[in-house]
Amino acid sequence: MEKNIAVIWGDCSSPEIVKQTIRVLDKVAEKYGHTFNYTDAAMGGEAIDKYGDPLPQHELDKCLAADSVLLGAVGGPKWEGLPGEQRPEKGLLRLRAGMGLYSNNRPAKIWPQLAPASPLKPEIVAQGIDFIIVRELIGGVYFGKHETHTLENGEKQAIDSMPYSEHEIERIGRIGFETAQKRRKKLCCVDKANVLDTSRLWRSVMHRLQAEYPDVEYSEMFVDNCAMQIVKNPAQFDVIVTENMFGDILSDEASMITGSIGMIPSSSLGDGTRGLYEPIHGSAPDIAGRDIVNPTACILSAAMMLRYSFGMAEEADAIENAVNKVLDKGLRTADNMSEGCTCLGCTAMGDAILAEI
Amino acid sequence: MEKNIAVIWGDCSSPEIVKQTIRVLDKVAEKYGHTFNYTDAAMGGEAIDKYGDPLPQHELDKCLAADSVLLGAVGGPKWEGLPGEQRPEKGLLRLRAGMGLYSNNRPAKIWPQLAPASPLKPEIVAQGIDFIIVRELIGGVYFGKHETHTLENGEKQAIDSMPYSEHEIERIGRIGFETAQKRRKKLCCVDKANVLDTSRLWRSVMHRLQAEYPDVEYSEMFVDNCAMQIVKNPAQFDVIVTENMFGDILSDEASMITGSIGMIPSSSLGDGTRGLYEPIHGSAPDIAGRDIVNPTACILSAAMMLRYSFGMAEEADAIENAVNKVLDKGLRTADNMSEGCTCLGCTAMGDAILAEI
Numbered sequence: 001m002e003k004n005i006a007v008i009w010g011d012c013s014s015p016e017i018v019k020q021t022i023r024v025l026d027k028v029a030e031k032y033g034h035t036f037n038y039t040d041a042a043m044g045g046e047a048i049d050k051y052g053d054p055l056p057q058h059e060l061d062k063c064l065a066a067d068s069v070l071l072g073a074v075g076g077p078k079w080e081g082l083p084g085e086q087r088p089e090k091g092l093l094r095l096r097a098g099m100g101l102y103s104n105n106r107p108a109k110i111w112p113q114l115a116p117a118s119p120l121k122p123e124i125v126a127q128g129i130d131f132i133i134v135r136e137l138i139g140g141v142y143f144g145k146h147e148t149h150t151l152e153n154g155e156k157q158a159i160d161s162m163p164y165s166e167h168e169i170e171r172i173g174r175i176g177f178e179t180a181q182k183r184r185k186k187l188c189c190v191d192k193a194n195v196l197d198t199s200r201l202w203r204s205v206m207h208r209l210q211a212e213y214p215d216v217e218y219s220e221m222f223v224d225n226c227a228m229q230i231v232k233n234p235a236q237f238d239v240i241v242t243e244n245m246f247g248d249i250l251s252d253e254a255s256m257i258t259g260s261i262g263m264i265p266s267s268s269l270g271d272g273t274r275g276l277y278e279p280i281h282g283s284a285p286d287i288a289g290r291d292i293v294n295p296t297a298c299i300l301s302a303a304m305m306l307r308y309s310f311g312m313a314e315e316a317d318a319i320e321n322a323v324n325k326v327l328d329k330g331l332r333t334a335d336n337m338s339e340g341c342t343c344l345g346c347t348a349m350g351d352a353i354l355a356e357i
Numbered sequence: 358m359e360k361n362i363a364v365i366w367g368d369c370s371s372p373e374i375v376k377q378t379i380r381v382l383d384k385v386a387e388k389y390g391h392t393f394n395y396t397d398a399a400m401g402g403e404a405i406d407k408y409g410d411p412l413p414q415h416e417l418d419k420c421l422a423a424d425s426v427l428l429g430a431v432g433g434p435k436w437e438g439l440p441g442e443q444r445p446e447k448g449l450l451r452l453r454a455g456m457g458l459y460s461n462n463r464p465a466k467i468w469p470q471l472a473p474a475s476p477l478k479p480e481i482v483a484q485g486i487d488f489i490i491v492r493e494l495i496g497g498v499y500f501g502k503h504e505t506h507t508l509e510n511g512e513k514q515a516i517d518s519m520p521y522s523e524h525e526i527e528r529i530g531r532i533g534f535e536t537a538q539k540r541r542k543k544l545c546c547v548d549k550a551n552v553l554d555t556s557r558l559w560r561s562v563m564h565r566l567q568a569e570y571p572d573v574e575y576s577e578m579f580v581d582n583c584a585m586q587i588v589k590n591p592a593q594f595d596v597i598v599t600e601n602m603f604g605d606i607l608s609d610e611a612s613m614i615t616g617s618i619g620m621i622p623s624s625s626l627g628d629g630t631r632g633l634y635e636p637i638h639g640s641a642p643d644i645a646g647r648d649i650v651n652p653t654a655c656i657l658s659a660a661m662m663l664r665y666s667f668g669m670a671e672e673a674d675a676i677e678n679a680v681n682k683v684l685d686k687g688l689r690t691a692d693n694m695s696e697g698c699t700c701l702g703c704t705a706m707g708d709a710i711l712a713e714i
C-alpha cells in the first residue's frame with residue numbers, strides 16, 4: 001500500500017522522537033512492501049516562528065490532504081509569553097477541530113517490565129492497569145465562547161462556556177461503547193451530573209444508546225470520585241468515556257499511574273480513517289538537543305496509526321512486539337531507568353527497536 | 358465562652374458520626390468551661406423528606422443565626438432519582454452560597470500511623486504528604502447559568518457557564534497567600550490558562566496580589582499536570598489555590614493518596630468567622646445503621662471549628678492529640694484496619710477519643 005503521512009515535527013525535543021519514528025516507519029514499509037510518503041507540516045512553535053501563526057490554513061490543508069498525521073509535541077518556554085490566540089496550544093486545538101477529530105483515545109496500560117516505576121503500591125499494580133480513556137476532543141469548554149468584559153462597577157469578569165449538543169455526545173458515546181465491545185465490555189461514563197446540565201444531557205444520550213449495546217456493562221461515576229478511583233483501584237476500569245476537560249485531567253492522572261508517560265501513545269479520530277497520532281507527553285524543553293528523550297511513545301503512536309488509520313494490524317503488532325522485546329532486554333531511556341537496566345539515548349533506543357522489527 | 362452551633366445531622370450513616378462528634382464537643386466544653394448550644398437544622402435528604410426542599414429558607418436561617426455549622430454528609434440512593442433542583446446536593450450548594458462561604462480548605466495530610474494505607478509507594482509517602490487545597494467554593498461553573506434548549510434542527514443542547522470576576526478571585530487568592538504564610542510559604546495556583554479566559558483572569562489577579570506577599574514563593578501549574586504531580590510527587594506541594602471545579606476534582610484525588618479518607622475534615626469560611634465544618638467523605642449509605650462508620654473526620658471537623666471559628670486553639674489541639682493517641686494505640690475503624698490493629702465500631706471509636714481528651 002502507498003500512504004501519505006503529514007509529519008508535524010514539533011518543538012524542543014520533539015524532532016528527536018519524530019526522527020526515530022520515521023526510521024521505524026521506513027523499516028516497516030521496507031519489510032511489508034509499503035510506501036510511506038511524508039509531507040512536513042508546521043504547527044505550534046515552529047509555525048509561529050515561520051508564519052506568525054500556530055496553524056496557518058496552508059499547513060492545516062497539508063494535514064487534510066494526507067491519509068493521516070503524525071505529531072511529536074508542541075510548545076516551549078520560547079512561546080509562553082504570547083497572547084492566547086498565538087500560542088502553540090492554539091495550533092493543536094485548531095488542528096483537532098479542523099480535522100474533525102472528536103474522539104481521543106488514551107490508553108493507560110502498564111508495561112509489566114516498567115511496573116516498578118508506577119507511583120502506586122505493587123499490590124495495586126499487580127491487580128492490573130489496562131484501561132482506555134475515550135475523551136471527547138472538539139466540544140465542551142475548550143470550544144465554547146470565552147469572553148472577558150468589564151462589569152458596571154469597573155471590575156473585570158471572564159466567562160467560559162461549556163456547550164454540548166446531543167449529536168456531539170452520541171458520536172463519542174458510540175465510540176465508547178464500541179471500544180468496550182472490543183475489550184472487556186465495561187464502559188463507565190464520567191461526569192458531574194449533580195452540578196452540570198451538560199452532564200445530565202450526556203447521561204440522557206448515553207441511556208438511549210445503552211439499549212443498542214446490551215453486551216456492554218454500563219456505569220456512571222462522578223468526576224471527583226473517578227479521580228480517587230483511578231488511584232485507589234485502577235483495575236476496575238476498562239473503558240471510560242468523558243467530556244473534553246474531564247478527559248484532559250483524568251487521562252493525565254491515568255498516564256502517571258502507569259509510571260511511564262514516555263511510553264503512552266494516543267490517537268485522535270473523526271468520522272473517517274484519517275487521524276492524528278501523538279504521544280501524550282509534552283515537548284520536554286529541558287532535555288532538548290541532548291539525544292536522551294524517550295522516542296517510544298511517538299513510535300507507538302505510529303503503530304496506532306498503522307492499526308487504526310491504515311488497517312495494518314500485523315505491522316502495528318510488529319512495532320509493539322519490538323518495543324516489548326527491547327524492554328525485556330532491559331533497555332531503557334533515562335526517564336524509565338531502574339537498577340540492572342541499560343540506559344540508552346534517543347537514537348540508540350530507535351536503533352534497538354529497529355533491530356527487533 | 359458560649360457558642361451556638363447549628364447541627365446538620367445528614368443522611369444515611371451521617372447521624373452516627375455527628376453523634377460521636379457532639380459527645381466530643383461536650384467533653385471539650387466541660388473540660389475547658391465552655392457552653393455549646395446545639396440547634397438542629399435539616400438539609401439534604403432529611404429536608405427533602407420533611408419539607409420537600411433540600412434547604413428551606415427557615416433551615417438556612419438557623420445556620421445564619423448560629424456561630425458556626427457542623428455538618429455530617431448528605432445524600433443517598435433514596436433521593437437519587439429526583440430532578441436537579443430537588444436533590445440533596447443542591448441543599449449543600451445553596452447552604453454554601455447562602456452563608457457566603459467562598460473559601461473551602463481541604464487538608465491532605467498523611468497520619469504517619471496510617472501511611473501503610475496510602476495507595477502510593479512507601480518511597481513517595483516517606484517524602485511527606487502535607488498540603489492544603491484552598492478551593493473557591495461559590496463561583497465558577499457551579500454557580501454559573503445552566504441551560505438546556507432545543508436547537509433549530511431539533512436536537513437538544515446544554516450549556517453550562519463558568520464565570521469569575523476579579524473580586525471573587527482576589528478574596529480567595531488572599532486566603533491562598535495567607536494560608537501559605539502560616540505554613541511552608543509556598544503557593545501554587547492551579548488552572549487551565551492555556552484554554553480558559555477565567556484562568557487567565559485568575560492569573561492576572563494573582564500576579565497583582567503576589568507583590569503584597571513577597572515572602573511567599575508563588576508558582577502556577579495546569580490542572581492536568583497537577584493531577585499527575587499529586588500522584589507522582591505530592592511532597593512538592595504546600596498550598597494549592599484553585600477554582601471550584603478543579604478544587605473538587607483535585608481535593609478528592611489528594612484525599613485518596615493519604616489512604617484515609619475517613620480521617621479528613623474540611624472547613625468552609627467566608628468573610629466573618631462563621632463557618633461550615635464537614636468531613637470530606639460522603640454519607641456511606643452502604644454501611645448506615647451498623648455502627649461501623651469512622652467518626653474521626655467529623656470529629657476533626659469540629660476541631661477545625663473550634664480553631665478557626667471560635668479561636669479555641671488549645672481545645673482543637675486537645676481533640677487532634679486525642680485522635681493521634683488513639684491511632685498510636687493501634688485503634689482503628691474498619692475502613693483503616695491493618696494487621697496488628699484493633700478494630701472498633703463508630704461508638705467505640707468515639708469512646709476511645711473521648712477517653713484521651
Ligand SMILES: CC(C)[C@H](C(=O)O)[C@@H](O)C(=O)O
Binds near residue numbers: 089092093248552581
Ligand atoms: C496543550 C493543551 C491545550 C492540551 C489539552 O488540554 O487538550 C493538552 O493538555 C492535551 O491534553 O493534549
Ligand SMILES: CC(C)[C@H](C(=O)O)[C@@H](O)C(=O)O
Binds near residue numbers: 450
Ligand atoms: C456533592 C457535590 C455537589 C459536592 C461538590 O462537587 O462540591 C461534593 O463533591 C464536594 O466536593 O463537596
